[in-house]
Amino acid sequence: MDEVRSATLERMTTPATDWLRLDQQICFSLNAASRAFGGVYRVVLKDLGLTYSQYLVLLVLWEHGELPVKKLGEHLRLDSGTLSPLLKRLEAAGLVRRERSARDERSVEVRLTEEGVALRERAVEVPRRISAATGLDLAEVQDLRARLDRLTAALDAYGTDPAPGPS
Amino acid sequence: MDEVRSATLERMTTPATDWLRLDQQICFSLNAASRAFGGVYRVVLKDLGLTYSQYLVLLVLWEHGELPVKKLGEHLRLDSGTLSPLLKRLEAAGLVRRERSARDERSVEVRLTEEGVALRERAVEVPRRISAATGLDLAEVQDLRARLDRLTAALDAYGTDPAPGPS
DNA sequence: CTCAATCCAGTTGTGCGCAACTTAATTACA
DNA sequence: TGTAATTAAGTTGCGCACAACTGGATTGAG
Numbered sequence A, B: 001m002d003e004v005r006s007a008t009l010e011r012m013t014t015p016a017t018d019w020l021r022l023d024q025q026i027c028f029s030l031n032a033a034s035r036a037f038g039g040v041y042r043v044v045l046k047d048l049g050l051t052y053s054q055y056l057v058l059l060v061l062w063e064h065g066e067l068p069v070k071k072l073g074e075h076l077r078l079d080s081g082t083l084s085p086l087l088k089r090l091e092a093a094g095l096v097r098r099e100r101s102a103r104d105e106r107s108v109e110v111r112l113t114e115e116g117v118a119l120r121e122r123a124v125e126v127p128r129r130i131s132a133a134t135g136l137d138l139a140e141v142q143d144l145r146a147r148l149d150r151l152t153a154a155l156d157a158y159g160t161d162p163a164p165g166p167s
Numbered sequence C: 001c002t003c004a005a006t007c008c009a010g011t012t013g014t015g016c017g018c019a020a021c022t023t024a025a026t027t028a029c030a
Numbered sequence D: 001t002g003t004a005a006t007t008a009a010g011t012t013g014c015g016c017a018c019a020a021c022t023g024g025a026t027t028g029a030g
Helices: A007-012 A016-020 A026-048 A052-064 A069-076 A080-092 A114-123 A126-134 A138-157 B007-012 B016-020 B026-045 B052-064 B069-076 B080-092 B114-123 B126-134 B138-157
Strands: A096-100 A108-112 B096-100 B108-112
Touching: A016 B052, A016 B126, A026 A052, A026 A114, A026 A126, A026 B026, A026 B138, A052 A069, A052 A080, A052 A108, A052 A114, A052 B016, A069 A080, A069 A108, A080 A096, A108 A114, A126 B016, A126 B138, A138 B026, A138 B126, A138 B138, B026 B052, B026 B126, B052 B069, B052 B080, B052 B108, B052 B114, B069 B080, B069 B108, B080 B096, B108 B114
Parallel strands: none
Antiparallel strands: A096 A108, B096 B108
């Protein structure tokens, strides 16, 4: 985007102040959708006694089995500041056990309890109910996911790589 | 991942357990993108001394002028439980004033201070910097916004209107 | 007019997300 | 080998989001 000096041209390009309109902000739509999802998940997960974030942790554990906190965080884009108390709550709920790795005393392995494994049976229906609430078909979901993941990658690069190209 | 034996059936009906994979969850991509945005906004808004949510409140006030808390919440999809403490902080920062409406003593009018109005000048460049970080062009942004807004509407209807069709 | 229902802002309590920090263990290198 | 740098998990502090609730103002049905 170039700087427009001339007053005449300025009328033709959108005035900078219009970019400050709420309904122009992609991030707001994103944020709103994310929170709307939260509301639906809150209802759907109520029976299981889980929050959405706790559900995500269990998804990863159901898929990958025992994992150190670090790896869990890489899958979920969360750090120990978020995960430590969350895992403590999951442990208190009897769904998960944490134990120091023997191989590396810094690391803590997180694994499902019997109860945690068993919960998967009841969680199987969750994605279907969520999918129904979105009203999206598979192709739309995959397209949207791809776009969002690219967007996330671009945003992650900000600061790290302000000029993404051959230097 | 399982080897697919009976191609015809298995292809059409993905095993329910596969729906529990993290990378199938649209909400996770959404959530991740939203948080990635948060990181960029945190950097960009640091100079202004604002959080992203505070910035959104100011966007609405810059656009609409004085508003009661209720209306503010409707624009932002937030309730008083979130807005009250947030507005208190904005007031403490000297950007906003709150006063009981004379016409309706239940209502509280939120208006910008001189300082709050002045901050707009410095905020004008924010959308440009955010836009640069996303790497999206205008058409992509608008398409994505439209999709997300439709998704939000569908999710909002969940519970309220389980069968949205002509009756 | 009356009083019950509704509405608005605010408070409380819980959980998430993240920066900044601490502690302890491991690794690297001089 | 000894020590400095790095790494992992946890803690603290802050702000946001939301459910559930309170208290006071307004509205409306009778």
